[in-house]
Amino acid sequence: MQPVFVTAFTAVTACGQGCKPLLDALLEQCSYLQPARLIQPEFLTCTGEVDTPLPEVRAELHPYSTRNTRIALAALDCEGAAFRDAVASAIARYGAERVSVIIGTSTSGIYETELAYQEHVASGAMPGTFDFKRQHAWVATAEFLKKELRLGGPRFAISTACSSSGKAVSAGQRLIETGVSDAVLVGGVDSICHLTLHGFRSLELTSETPCMPLDRDRSGISLGEGAGLLLLERDRSSDSNMMLVGYGESSDAYHMTAPHPDGAGSAQAMQSALSMADLAPDAIDYVNLHATGTRLNDQSEMRAMATMFGSQTPCSGTKGITGHTLGAAGATEAVITLLALSHGFAPGTCGIRHVDAEFSSHVLTETVPLPNMRYAMSNNFGFGGNNVSLIFSRGGHDV
């Protein structure tokens, strides 16, 4: 695989807008999960919501305005609009036609559709602001970003549930390797909505208390929302020495909602990523796990981890801080992995009290310094048995 540079990255999460609040939360192991607020269901659950004020979409693009696009816009403009500037400089270097956008999402702007249906039930008509094509359609946020940033390359959405934005990262690498684009904005955006809040509840997968991934007493997920954005480039154009050096994708071929009990599909994704990067398992210094906090998901992933990495490689799950951001999980956790690499630490598993005794991997309960970290992996798995594993490096990748 042709490695590509990650020249800029950012995230908007429950921790706040930008990398800084997320980095602080990772270092201090501070959870941002609180009882659900945006939507208050009739059952107990905690969520990681973006409570910080979201920017307004400019008038010209207002038909695209949804909670999703406003979270994406916040990611462009937080921390002095650093990410927006990085995209602008990529356009200046390569030309707008050579810059593409691929966004992963699990529910796109369905939150606004839910509100429109409520109005329809009350008044008999959909609200005048409802615009299915620009709000609910899967590609809406990618199209909004293309127009907002005046990109000229292809734009599409990937929606494979919780692996969506991990797969957006690998699809972006392919567009560069094949010469279709020189830079690709890849990422994931998802907002809290009734569909997922009530849906995971109906599957009995939500936790009443903040989620406790990998804990022996874990009882389900806490939903989150947010955006993670990465700028992949053919050439190194910034001070960033972060690279994507491998990815692996696979299917479980097992069940729509339950993972393969032994993690065979997820192990295959990790193995493919290692093969593509031409790395042995012991080259990986840290693995950011999918670790949702459900009984079966964590068990499946940890069995795959034991098969792949034995008991030495440090690993952790970070959804106890941000919540499970679903279609945005792959990208926000790629950002977490890049923060760990660039700042030389491995985050702990926030919320954990007792590591499940069945898990033989080196689960980090606390954040630890790893100043010489060079390669880190990030895993994401979704409904349909859809798996993706990414490998990032700091510095060169000469194997």
Add this chain to the structure above:
Amino acid sequence: MMYKASLAVLGTGASFQKPEDARMFDREGCDMEADLLPSRLRCRTSVATKVAFAAAERACLSAGITPSALPVIFTSSLGEIDVADKLCSDIAQQHFPISPTRFHNSVHNTASGYWSISVGTRHPAMAMAAYQDSFALALLEAWSQLHTIEDKILLVCYEETPPQQMLPGNDWIGCAVAFVLASGQASEGGVTSLSMPYCEHTEHSEQDYSDGSPVLAAIALLDALEQGRAGKVQISPSADNTWFAELFHQHG
């Protein structure tokens, strides 16, 4: 720019929800029957998933390739839109708890997920969308995968009829088209090849069905392939940025 043959078409398939629609496109018999869709799923999967399965199964059969040997790309601008409509209605009327089956059947990768489970493949499964460009960009994604990591791939483009409440005035039909593709030029046997898909800015496209289903563009390509046409074929219905591919037909 010269576009060269770089995608060989090994097999194709189509499926229509309604016989009258199949007739309108001269594809009698291309119904929604799919042997690969397990009977326990037939009563609870959508039209979108059914047409996708049927077209995919026919494409594998026509290519003579076992379905489990192929990574897949499923593309649809709207996906499981009928399930989304029912769930939004349930939610608006506070009919809680919502159906867990309905919930997991609302994800965009419902069809691709059931496909990988039903045929028993661990190959990667992509589920993507690009509204009216859903077919064109899936062809680009297929081309990218075939020029980096895969040898052969199954591409399925499918839609069902969206509820009028969501997309007022639409006349979309439930249908799907599938292609089995390989990298490189077509080998012996008189099969056809495509170039890499490319985009051109056009004021007015030849066929402007800009709010139409992307599957119509896939059907147009299927027609061109079967008629042995060569040259430029429009593969997206958009009015301003239109996608094309060059078609190469080799007589074996």
